[in-house]
Amino acid sequence: MSSDILKLSEVSRTFGGLKAIDGMNLSVGQGVIFGLIGPNGAGKTTLINLMSGLDAPNKGTIAISGIDLTGKKAHHFARSGVARTFQNMKLFKGMTVLEHVIVGLDSERKSRFWQMILPVPSERKERKAVSAKALEILEHLGLAHVADRIADTLPYGSQRRLEIARAIATNPKILLLDEPTAGMNAVESVEIGELLNVLRKDGLSILVVEHNIAFVRQFCDRIAVMNFGQKIAEGLPGETLDLPAVREAYLGASGAERLHRLRAGRNRV
Amino acid sequence: MSHFWALYQTNVEFALVGCVFALSIFVGLWSGVLSVAPIAFAAVSAFAIARISTDHPTWSLYVLLIIGMVFGAVFAYLSSFIFLRLSSHYLALATIALVLISRVFALNLTTITGGMNGVGLMRLISFPQLVFILVLLGVVFQRLRKSRFGLTLDALREQPEVTASLGVDVLKIQRVAFVLAGSLGGLAGVMQAQLLQYLTPDSFYVDLAFVTLASAVLGGAYHWFGPIVGSLLYAALPELLRPYLGSSRHIANGVLLLIIMLFLQRGVIDPLRPLPFKSKKTESVVGNE
Amino acid sequence: MQLLLQQTLNGLALGSAYALFAMSFGLVYATMGVLSVAHGAIATWGALAALYVTNEFGVPTVVSVLAGVLFAALLSVSVDQIAFQPLRKRNNSLGYIITSIGVWICLISVGETVTHNAPQTFPPDFISVGKINISSIYVSAPQVWLFIMGLMVLVALHMSITRTKFGASVRAVGFSAKFSSISGVNARLIAIWTAAIAGATAGLVGVIGGSAFDNVSMALGEGLLLKGFAAVVIGGFGDVRGTYIGGMLIGLTEVLGSQYISSSFKDAISFGLLLVFLVFRPSGIFKEIKFGAAR
Numbered sequence: 001m002s003s004d005i006l007k008l009s010e011v012s013r014t015f016g017g018l019k020a021i022d023g024m025n026l027s028v029g030q031g032v033i034f035g036l037i038g039p040n041g042a043g044k045t046t047l048i049n050l051m052s053g054l055d056a057p058n059k060g061t062i063a064i065s066g067i068d069l070t071g072k073k074a075h076h077f078a079r080s081g082v083a084r085t086f087q088n089m090k091l092f093k094g095m096t097v098l099e100h101v102i103v104g105l106d107s108e109r110k111s112r113f114w115q116m117i118l119p120v121p122s123e124r125k126e127r128k129a130v131s132a133k134a135l136e137i138l139e140h141l142g143l144a145h146v147a148d149r150i151a152d153t154l155p156y157g158s159q160r161r162l163e164i165a166r167a168i169a170t171n172p173k174i175l176l177l178d179e180p181t182a183g184m185n186a187v188e189s190v191e192i193g194e195l196l197n198v199l200r201k202d203g204l205s206i207l208v209v210e211h212n213i214a215f216v217r218q219f220c221d222r223i224a225v226m227n228f229g230q231k232i233a234e235g236l237p238g239e240t241l242d243l244p245a246v247r248e249a250y251l252g253a254s255g256a257e258r259l260h261r262l263r264a265g266r267n268r269v
Numbered sequence: 270m271s272h273f274w275a276l277y278q279t280n281v282e283f284a285l286v287g288c289v290f291a292l293s294i295f296v297g298l299w300s301g302v303l304s305v306a307p308i309a310f311a312a313v314s315a316f317a318i319a320r321i322s323t324d325h326p327t328w329s330l331y332v333l334l335i336i337g338m339v340f341g342a343v344f345a346y347l348s349s350f351i352f353l354r355l356s357s358h359y360l361a362l363a364t365i366a367l368v369l370i371s372r373v374f375a376l377n378l379t380t381i382t383g384g385m386n387g388v389g390l391m392r393l394i395s396f397p398q399l400v401f402i403l404v405l406l407g408v409v410f411q412r413l414r415k416s417r418f419g420l421t422l423d424a425l426r427e428q429p430e431v432t433a434s435l436g437v438d439v440l441k442i443q444r445v446a447f448v449l450a451g452s453l454g455g456l457a458g459v460m461q462a463q464l465l466q467y468l469t470p471d472s473f474y475v476d477l478a479f480v481t482l483a484s485a486v487l488g489g490a491y492h493w494f495g496p497i498v499g500s501l502l503y504a505a506l507p508e509l510l511r512p513y514l515g516s517s518r519h520i521a522n523g524v525l526l527l528i529i530m531l532f533l534q535r536g537v538i539d540p541l542r543p544l545p546f547k548s549k550k551t552e553s554v555v556g557n558e
Numbered sequence: 559m560q561l562l563l564q565q566t567l568n569g570l571a572l573g574s575a576y577a578l579f580a581m582s583f584g585l586v587y588a589t590m591g592v593l594s595v596a597h598g599a600i601a602t603w604g605a606l607a608a609l610y611v612t613n614e615f616g617v618p619t620v621v622s623v624l625a626g627v628l629f630a631a632l633l634s635v636s637v638d639q640i641a642f643q644p645l646r647k648r649n650n651s652l653g654y655i656i657t658s659i660g661v662w663i664c665l666i667s668v669g670e671t672v673t674h675n676a677p678q679t680f681p682p683d684f685i686s687v688g689k690i691n692i693s694s695i696y697v698s699a700p701q702v703w704l705f706i707m708g709l710m711v712l713v714a715l716h717m718s719i720t721r722t723k724f725g726a727s728v729r730a731v732g733f734s735a736k737f738s739s740i741s742g743v744n745a746r747l748i749a750i751w752t753a754a755i756a757g758a759t760a761g762l763v764g765v766i767g768g769s770a771f772d773n774v775s776m777a778l779g780e781g782l783l784l785k786g787f788a789a790v791v792i793g794g795f796g797d798v799r800g801t802y803i804g805g806m807l808i809g810l811t812e813v814l815g816s817q818y819i820s821s822s823f824k825d826a827i828s829f830g831l832l833l834v835f836l837v838f839r840p841s842g843i844f845k846e847i848k849f850g851a852a853r
C-alpha cells in the first residue's frame with residue numbers, strides 16, 4: 001500500500017555466516033502503533049538499525065513514505081521522517097535536557113558557520129527561536145520543569161521520556177522505539193503507553209520493540225512476532241499472542257506443550 | 270620583571286604559538302577525529318609564506334596570516350576527501366603518515382623550501398600581536414562553544430550514532446571541523462615561521478605533532494581553554510624545573526602527561542568537573558553568550 | 559652490476575633491521591592493540607645499555623649484547639605495566655597512543671642527556687673484526703648478523719605464535735582479553751611476556767643496528783620506529799611473515815632508491831607507500847586475520 005509510512009520488502013541482513021534478518025516483510029501505516037516482539041536474539045534491534053539507516057540490508061528494500069531509501073545513510077532516513085530511540089539509552093553526557101532537544105532540532109536550523117563566528121543578530125535570533133521551540137517540545141512531554149538540569153541527573157523514567165522528546169524534535173513521520181519500558185514498573189509503563197497515544201493523535205506512526213507483553217496488548221494496534229530473524233506471525237495483539245507458534249517461540253516446544261496442557265486443565269505436567 | 274622577560278620572552282612567544290597548534294588539534298578531537306594533519310598544513314603555509322614574504326616584503330603581517338590560513342584551509346579541504354572516509358584508527362595513522370610525507374616534500378621541493386638548507390624569512394610579528402591573535406581565537410571559540418556547530422560537535426563526539434539518527438550529516442560537519450583545524454594549522458605555521466625566522470624540513474615534523482597532541486590532551490580536549498592551558502603548562506613546567514633537572518628537564522612533561530592520562534583522563538580543564546565558582550547546572554543555553 | 563649487488567646487500571641488511579623492529583612493534587600492536595611511539599626509544603636504550611656495559615666493564619661482546627637485550631626487555635615490561643596496564647580496563651585504544659607519547663618524552667629526554675645529544679659509537683671491534691670481501695663487495699659483520707638475526711627471529715616468532723600453547727594464548731588475548739580469561743588465560747601475564755619479547759627484539763636490533771650503522775642515538779630509534787611502522791602497515795601486522803617482508807621491502811627500496819633516484823628521495827617511497835596502504839589497503843599486502851582490533 002502506498003500509504004504505508006514504512007515498508008520493508010524481502011529484507012535480509014547477514015553477518016559473516018549468520019543470517020540475522022531473513023526475508024523480512026513489514027508495513028506500518030499512518031497513525032498506527034505497531035508492536036514488534038520476539039525472544040532475545042530474534043533480530044529486533046538489528047531490524048531497527050536497518051529501518052533507521054544505521055545499517056544497510058544485504059537484500060531487499062526499505063521505503064519511507066513510498067521513497068526507496070535502501071543503502072542510504074542514517075541522516076537521510078532521519079530527514080525522510082524516521083526517528084528512533086536506543087535500547088541502551090544514549091544521552092549526551094554533560095548536556096542539559098534543553099540542549100538534547102536543541103540538538104534534535106538541528107536539521108531545521110539554517111545558520112551557517114560564518115554566522116556563528118561573527119556576532120550577527122540573525123544567529124542570536126535563531127538561537128532564541130530554537131530554544132523556544134525546544135521548550136515547547138519539552139512541555140508537550142512534561143519535561144519543561146527540568147529543562148536546565150543535566151540530563152543524567154534525571155530519574156530513569158524521565159530520561160526515557162527525554163530520549164523520546166529528542167527523537168520527535170526531528171519532526172518525524174514514524175518513531176521507532178527500542179524497548180521504551182525496559183526497567184520500568186507497571187505504572188511507568190502505562191505512562192509511556194499513554195504518551196504514545198498522545199503522539200499517535202498528533203499524527204505519528206510508532207513502531208515499538210517490546211518485551212512487555214501486557215504493554216503490547218494494551219497499546220498496540222497491530223503486532224508482529226519475530227524469531228531467528230524471521231517474522232513468524234502478524235496481526236491483532238490478542239489473537240496473535242495466543243498462536244501456538246508464538247508461544248513456542250518464547251517458551252520452546254516443550255514449554256508451549258506444557259502450557260497447553262496446563263490450560264486444558266490437567267494437573268500433570 | 271624585565272630580567273624575566275629577557276630570559277623568557279622566546280619561551281613565552283613559542284608557547285603562545287604552541288597554543289594555536291594545540292587548538293588546531295583540539296578542533297579535530299572536538300569532532301571525534303584524532304588528526305595531526307594541521308601540522309602538515311602548517312608546513313605548507315609556513316614555506317609558502319616564507320617564499321611570499323621574501324618576494325613581497327611590503328605585504329603586511331595580517332595579509333600573510335590570512336594567506337596562511339587560506340592555504341591551510343584549502344589543503345585541508347582537499348585532503349579531507351581522502352582522510353575522512355577512513356575509520357578513526359586508520360585516520361589517525363594516516364595523518365601521521367601525512368606529516369611524514371610533508372617532510373619528504375619539504376626536502377625535495379628545493380625551489381620553494383630550499384631543500385636541506387632551508388629558507389629564511391623576516392620576522393614581522395610582535396609580542397602584543399601574538400597575544401591579540403590568541404585572545405581573538407578565544408573569543409571565536411567561546412562563541413562557537415554554544416553555537417549550533419559547537420553543540421552538534423559535542424553531541425557527535427559523545428554519541429555519533431545518535432547524532433546521525435537525528436538528521437545530522439556527520440561527514441559534512443567533520444569536514445567543516447577538518448577545514449577549520451587546517452586553517453588554524455596554517456595560521457600557527459605562519460606564526461611559528463615568523464618566530465623561527467628560518468625553516469628547515471624538520472621544522473614541522475612528527476615530534477612537533479606528538480608534543481602538540483600531548484599538550485592538547487593534557488590540558489583537556491573537552492573545552493577550548495584546555496589546549497591553551499596544556500600548551501602553557503607544557504612550556505612552563507620544564508623551565509620551572511631547570512635548576513633541578515637541567516638538561517633532562519623535559520622528562521617532567523612526560524611524567525605529567527602520564528599522570529594526567531592515568532588519573533585525569535579528560536585533562537586538566539574539564540567542563541564536567543565543577544569549578545569552585547561556577548557550576549555547570551547554572552549554565553543555560555538560552556541567550557547567555 | 560657490482561654496485562647493484564653491493565647496494566642490494568646493504569638493502570637486505572637495512573631491511574633486516576627494519577624487519578626486526580617491525581616484528582616486535584607489530585607483535586605488540588597486533589596482540590595488545592597498543593600503538594607505542596616509545597618503542598623506538600626502547601631500541602635505542604637497549605643499545606645504550608650495551609654500550610655502557612662494554613665501555614665500563616670491557617666484557618665480551620656477547621655479554622654486552624645480552625645486557626642490552628635484557629635491559630630493553632625489562633624497560634619494555636616496566637613501560638607496559640606502568641603506562642599501559644591501567645588503560646586496559648578502560649577500552650580506549652586511542653589513549654594508548656597518547657600515553658605512549660608521554661613515555662616517549664621521558665625516554666627521549668633522559669636519553670638525549672645521557673648521549674649529550676651526539677651519536678655514540680660502539681668500539682670498532684665490537685662485533686668481530688673486518689668486513690667480508692667477495693670480489694670487492696663489502697659486507698660488514700654486523701650487517702651479516704642483522705640478516706641472520708632477522709631470519710632467526712622471524713622463524714622463532716612465527717613458530718611460537720602458531721605452534722605453541724603460549725602463542726595460542728597470545729592470539730586469544732589479542733582477540734579478546736575478556737573472553738580469553740574465561741578459558742583460563744592470564745591476560746596480564748601474556749601482556750608482560752609479549753612486552754618482554756617485543757622489548758628484547760627491539761633491544762637486539764638497537765644493539766646490532768647501532769653497531770652496523772655506527773650510530774647510537776635517539777635518532778636511531780626514531781628512524782626504526784617510523785620505518786618499522788611503515789613496514790607493519792605495508793606488510794600487514796597479523797602475520798610476522800608479512801611484517802618481515804614489509805621491512806625488507808622498505809630497506810631495499812630505501813637503499814636502491816637512494817642510489818638510483820636521489821638520496822633526498824629515499825623516504826618518499828616508504829612513506830608514500832605507507833599512506834597509500836593506510837588509505838586503500840590498511841590490512842597490508844598480505845591480508846591476514848586482523849586481531850587486536852576487537853577492543
